[in-house]
Amino acid sequence: MTVLAIAEQSQGGFRKVTYEALSQGRVIADHLGCDLVALVLGAGVKEIASELAKYGADKILVADAPELAEYLIDSYTNVMTDIIGKVCPGVVVMGASTRGKDISARLAARLNAALVMDCVSARFDGQNLIATRPMYGGKIYADVMPEGNLKILALRPNSAPMVQSPKAGAVESVPVNLGKTCVTFIEKTMDAAKTELTEADVIVSGGAGMGSANFGILEELAALLNGAVGASRSAVDQGFRPHSDQVGQTGKVVSPNLYIACGISGAIQHLAGMSSSKVIVAINKDPEAAIFSKADYGVVGDVFELVPAITAEVRKIRG
Amino acid sequence: MEIVVLLKQVPATESNIGIGDDGVSAKTDNVKWIISPYDEFAVEEAIRIKEKQGGSVTILSAGAEKAADAIRTALAMGADKGVLITDPAIQSCDGLGIAKILAGALKSMSYDLIIAGQRAVDDDNYLVGTAVAEFLNIPSISFVVKQEIADKKIRCQRTVEGGTVTVESPLPILFTTQRGLNEPRYASMQGIMKAKKKPIDKKSLKDIGMADAGKPLTKIIRLTFPPQRKAGQIIDGESAQAKAAALVKALHEQAKVI
Structure with a gap:
C-alpha cells in the first residue's frame, strides 16, 4: 500500500495546494503505516522536485518531458494512469484546483476509482477513510466514505493545513508514456500580479x-x-x-x-x-x-x- | 452540428436546504426547481451554435420524472428535443454512476459536440461531464468561457487560476461551461408554446441497455450543517477614522489576521 500525492507546479514553483495535499497525504500514510510518494509532471521540474520532501514525501517521482510543459488533460491523464498502474496506490491525494478537478474526474472514470471531489478534510473512522465535502455551495456538508481499491481525494485549496515533516524524498525519474492525445495547447494569458x-x-x-x-x-x-x-x-x-x-x-x-x-x-x-x-x-x-x-x-x-x-x-x- | 446538452434539475440557489430524516439526504420539500445555472449556459451556447451553423440540440438528463420540467424549459429556450433517463435505481447513484448512465444513453445517440455544466450547484461534484467524456472515449475541455468551431475543430478558452488557456481539439468533444461564456436567454412566449409540442423521450435503464445502475463507489454517511456563525461585535466609533482604527486593532491584536 502506498499513498500518492500529486504535485501541481506552475510558473516554476509548486502551488500552495500541493503542500496541503502532501500534508494530508502524510497523515493518511501515517495512519496506514505506508509510504507517501509524490508525483510531479512537467518540463524541467526535476530541480524543484526535492522541495516536496519537506512536506513528508518519502519518495518523489518525476515525469519530465517537453510535452508536459503545459497541462493538457489527455497527456496528463495518460501519464498519471500509467504511473498509478505501476505505483498501485490505495489513496491518491491532489488539490481540487482547476487542474485537479479536471484530471481527478478523468482518472476516476478511467480507473473506476472512488473520488471525493473538493473535500475540505479527511479522517479515519477505524479502517474507513471519510472525507468531508461541502454541497449546495456550502449550505450543507457531507461526510463521504469512498470504497474500493483506489480512492481519490481532491482537496479544496486553503482547507487542509500545510505541515512540514521532512522525509528522505529521493527523487526518481520515471518514463513518460504520453499515449494518444487530441487536445493541443494554443496559448495562455496569465495575470501574474493577480492573487487567485x-x-x-x-x-x-x-x-x-x-x-x-x-x-x-x-x-x-x-x-x-x-x-x-x-x-x-x-x-x-x-x-x-x-x-x-x-x-x-x-x-x-x-x-x-x-x-x-x-x-x-x-x-x-x-x-x-x-x-x-x-x-x-x-x-x-x-x-x-x-x-x-x-x-x-x-x-x-x-x-x-x-x-x-x-x-x-x-x-x-x-x- | 448535432449537439447534446447534459442537464440537471436542481433546487433554486436561493433555497434553504435542510437535512432529511434519514440524515444522509438533503431535504428539498417546497423548493423551487430550476436548470442548474452552469447547464443553462450550456443550453444557451448550444442554441447559439445551432443558430449559426445549423443542426439540432438535444437535452439529456438523468433524474426524477419532474426533471422533465427543466428539459421543457430548455426546449422553450430553443432546444429541439429531450431525453430523460428516469429509473428508481438512479436515486442511489453517485456522480460516476450518473456519468455511466448518461454515457450509456449517448452511445445510441449521434453527436458532434456535448456541452455540460462544469458542476451542478446541488452536489457541486465537478465530475459528471468530464467522466462522461472519458466513458465515451472522447476528449474534454473544462471551464470554457469562449469557443469557436471551424473545420471540425473546436478552439476553447478555459479559465485557470490567474488567467486563461486556449486549447484546440478535433470534434467530437465534450466541453464544460464557465461563468462568462454567455448570458442565457429567457424563453419567449412563442418558445414556451412551441416547446409544448417538442418531444421528450422518457427511458428506463433497461431501455438504454443497462441492467442496473451499478454499485456506488462513494457513499454519503452523514450530512451536517456547517458551524453556524453568530453575529459578532459591532465596532462603533465617533467617526469613520475611529471605527477604522478600532477594527484594525481588533483584527491585529484579537483575531490576529493582519
Missing part, C-alpha cells in the same frame, strides 16, 4: 453599491494585505468586475483567513460561498443587512469613508 481568489489568505469583496470606478479602494486595501478582490453576483452582473471574481454558490466558494465584505447585503448564495472564511468583517451602511449576522466584526457606515480609513490604519501598523 480560492487561494488567497485575505479577500476584500465588494457589492453592487461600490460602482465600477470605486473598486479601486478595495484593490488598494487588498494589495496592502497581499489579498485578492472578490465581488458579489450583482456587482459582476452590472459589469463592475470580471466573472472570475464572483464569490458565492454560483461563483467561487472561498475560505480565506480574512474576508472583508464591503457594501454586500448578504444574499443566501453569497453567504454560502464565504461562510467558511475564518474571520469575516462586514461593512455596510444598512445596520439590518443580513451580512452582519455572519460577521465576526461589523462596521455600520459608509464604505467610501471606511475603507480608505481602514487602509490608512493598516499602513500604520505595517509601518
Whole structure:
C-alpha cells in the first residue's frame, strides 16, 4: 500500500495546494503505516522536485518531458494512469484546483476509482477513510466514505493545513508514456500580479453599491494585505468586475483567513460561498443587512469613508 | 452540428436546504426547481451554435420524472428535443454512476459536440461531464468561457487560476461551461408554446441497455450543517477614522489576521 500525492507546479514553483495535499497525504500514510510518494509532471521540474520532501514525501517521482510543459488533460491523464498502474496506490491525494478537478474526474472514470471531489478534510473512522465535502455551495456538508481499491481525494485549496515533516524524498525519474492525445495547447494569458481568489489568505469583496470606478479602494486595501478582490453576483452582473471574481454558490466558494465584505447585503448564495472564511468583517451602511449576522466584526457606515480609513490604519501598523 | 446538452434539475440557489430524516439526504420539500445555472449556459451556447451553423440540440438528463420540467424549459429556450433517463435505481447513484448512465444513453445517440455544466450547484461534484467524456472515449475541455468551431475543430478558452488557456481539439468533444461564456436567454412566449409540442423521450435503464445502475463507489454517511456563525461585535466609533482604527486593532491584536 502506498499513498500518492500529486504535485501541481506552475510558473516554476509548486502551488500552495500541493503542500496541503502532501500534508494530508502524510497523515493518511501515517495512519496506514505506508509510504507517501509524490508525483510531479512537467518540463524541467526535476530541480524543484526535492522541495516536496519537506512536506513528508518519502519518495518523489518525476515525469519530465517537453510535452508536459503545459497541462493538457489527455497527456496528463495518460501519464498519471500509467504511473498509478505501476505505483498501485490505495489513496491518491491532489488539490481540487482547476487542474485537479479536471484530471481527478478523468482518472476516476478511467480507473473506476472512488473520488471525493473538493473535500475540505479527511479522517479515519477505524479502517474507513471519510472525507468531508461541502454541497449546495456550502449550505450543507457531507461526510463521504469512498470504497474500493483506489480512492481519490481532491482537496479544496486553503482547507487542509500545510505541515512540514521532512522525509528522505529521493527523487526518481520515471518514463513518460504520453499515449494518444487530441487536445493541443494554443496559448495562455496569465495575470501574474493577480492573487487567485480560492487561494488567497485575505479577500476584500465588494457589492453592487461600490460602482465600477470605486473598486479601486478595495484593490488598494487588498494589495496592502497581499489579498485578492472578490465581488458579489450583482456587482459582476452590472459589469463592475470580471466573472472570475464572483464569490458565492454560483461563483467561487472561498475560505480565506480574512474576508472583508464591503457594501454586500448578504444574499443566501453569497453567504454560502464565504461562510467558511475564518474571520469575516462586514461593512455596510444598512445596520439590518443580513451580512452582519455572519460577521465576526461589523462596521455600520459608509464604505467610501471606511475603507480608505481602514487602509490608512493598516499602513500604520505595517509601518 | 448535432449537439447534446447534459442537464440537471436542481433546487433554486436561493433555497434553504435542510437535512432529511434519514440524515444522509438533503431535504428539498417546497423548493423551487430550476436548470442548474452552469447547464443553462450550456443550453444557451448550444442554441447559439445551432443558430449559426445549423443542426439540432438535444437535452439529456438523468433524474426524477419532474426533471422533465427543466428539459421543457430548455426546449422553450430553443432546444429541439429531450431525453430523460428516469429509473428508481438512479436515486442511489453517485456522480460516476450518473456519468455511466448518461454515457450509456449517448452511445445510441449521434453527436458532434456535448456541452455540460462544469458542476451542478446541488452536489457541486465537478465530475459528471468530464467522466462522461472519458466513458465515451472522447476528449474534454473544462471551464470554457469562449469557443469557436471551424473545420471540425473546436478552439476553447478555459479559465485557470490567474488567467486563461486556449486549447484546440478535433470534434467530437465534450466541453464544460464557465461563468462568462454567455448570458442565457429567457424563453419567449412563442418558445414556451412551441416547446409544448417538442418531444421528450422518457427511458428506463433497461431501455438504454443497462441492467442496473451499478454499485456506488462513494457513499454519503452523514450530512451536517456547517458551524453556524453568530453575529459578532459591532465596532462603533465617533467617526469613520475611529471605527477604522478600532477594527484594525481588533483584527491585529484579537483575531490576529493582519
